[in-house]
Amino acid sequence: MNTPLPPSDDRSDARLHAALRRLPDLQAPDTLIPGVLAAIRAREQAAAALARTPWYRRPVTRWPAGLRIALGLFAAGLLAALAFAPELFALTGTGSAVQATLTRAWDTLSALAGALRTLFGACGAALRVSASSPYVLGGAAVVLFSYFALLGIGGAVWRTASQARRS
Amino acid sequence: MSDTAEFETFMRNYQNMVFSTAYRLTANHAEAQDIAQETFLKAYERFDGLRENPAAGGWLKTVATNLSLNHLSRYKKRWSFFSDLRRQDDDGDEGTAFEARIAAPESRESETASQEDTRALLDEALAKLPHDQRAALVLYHFHDMPYQDIAEKLKVSLAKVKTDIMRGRDALKRRLAGRMSELELHA
Numbered sequence: 007m008n009t010p011l012p013p014s015d016d017r018s019d020a021r022l023h024a025a026l027r028r029l030p031d032l033q034a035p036d037t038l039i040p041g042v043l044a045a046i047r048a049r050e051q052a053a054a055a056l057a058r059t060p061w062y063r064r065p066v067t068r069w070p071a072g073l074r075i076a077l078g079l080f081a082a083g084l085l086a087a088l089a090f091a092p093e094l095f096a097l098t099g100t101g102s103a104v105q106a107t108l109t110r111a112w113d114t115l116s117a118l119a120g121a122l123r124t125l126f127g128a129c130g131a132a133l134r135v136s137a138s139s140p141y142v143l144g145g146a147a148v149v150l151f152s153y154f155a156l157l158g159i160g161g162a163v164w165r166t167a168s169q170a171r172r173s
Numbered sequence: 174m175s176d177t178a179e180f181e182t183f184m185r186n187y188q189n190m191v192f193s194t195a196y197r198l199t200a201n202h203a204e205a206q207d208i209a210q211e212t213f214l215k216a217y218e219r220f221d222g223l224r225e226n227p228a229a230g231g232w233l234k235t236v237a238t239n240l241s242l243n244h245l246s247r248y249k250k251r252w253s254f255f256s257d258l259r260r261q262d263d264d265g266d267e268g269t270a271f272e273a274r275i276a277a278p279e280s281r282e283s284e285t286a287s288q289e290d291t292r293a294l295l296d297e298a299l300a301k302l303p304h305d306q307r308a309a310l311v312l313y314h315f316h317d318m319p320y321q322d323i324a325e326k327l328k329v330s331l332a333k334v335k336t337d338i339m340r341g342r343d344a345l346k347r348r349l350a351g352r353m354s355e356l357e358l359h360a
């Protein structure tokens with residue numbers, strides 16, 4: 007049950023409550039039912055189209071259940087294999103060859119990361135030098151201001167347009 | 174009768190209730206229509222269980238309410254700044270004109286406003302409330318929800334719910350000044 011209405015204005019609140027409760031339902035727009043039926047038809051057509059699509063061209067979530075289970079098992083096996091790779095390599099005696107391959111790959115990645123670090127470092131240094139210039143700071147302020155101004159104008163226009171669509 | 178035809182009849186029976194539920198919470202015709210459409214699409218997915226169910230109306234109302242509140246919370250996060258600006262404008266211009274119409278019924282062509290007029294004005298006044306006040310007021314008066322449940326539903330404090338409902342009622346009464354006696358007459 008609701009908390010009783012405040013005693014100070016009990017009568018008018020009760021009248022208002024009764025009036026609100028007596029408000030009849032509003033008339034739904036004529037386009038509501040055709041819109042729902044069209045959306046249902048579109049969904050059914052999309053489902054039919056999906057059913058005609060071979061499984062390997064569908065999203066993974068729409069694969070047959072058996073295939074999804076098989077994929078899950080495969081992924082779990084792969085993860086387990088990776089987790090226990092050192093032990094497997096030691097058992098099969100291929101540890102040193104694999105280690106050499108991994109070391110080469112790691113070296114390549116390290117070299118690439120080093121080059122990127124140098125590049126970004128140089129860019130950062132250039133920015134730090136130019137940021138001290140009042141022109142650059144002013145330009146950045148103008149860009150930032152324009153961005154937020156456009157965002158604001160867009161929002162205001164959207165709100166106004168959406169209010170105008172009210173019946 | 175085919176499933177689609179049966180569902181169409183089902184929609185015809187409930188469309189006004191679902192649309193009203195959404196409109197009274199969102200106060201926006203286009204958004205209420207979108208929410209009503211989404212509600213019926215959800216109903217279609219479980220139509221087998223709903224077609225003979227006497228609680229179907231309650232289910233539809235709950236879904237429409239939840240979708241409307243979700244919409245309002247998303248909307249609030251994105252657009253509250255612009256919305257508040259707009260609401261202030263509304264109160265300043267349209268609100269004054271609206272109050273003038275209510276406070277001076279003799280300026281209207283017909284001095285004896287019909288019951289439908291009063292109801293339309295009440296609906297209009299409700300739609301002009303700020304989102305927070307309207308949502309709390311609608312859940313309290315139309316859905317019979319206790320304050321605590323409203324607070325949980327709207328994810329706000331109990332004190333805010335009470336304040337919003339009180340302010341909402343005061344705003345409605347102000348806007349319906351001169352018509353309160355008519356409300357009583359129609360009781």
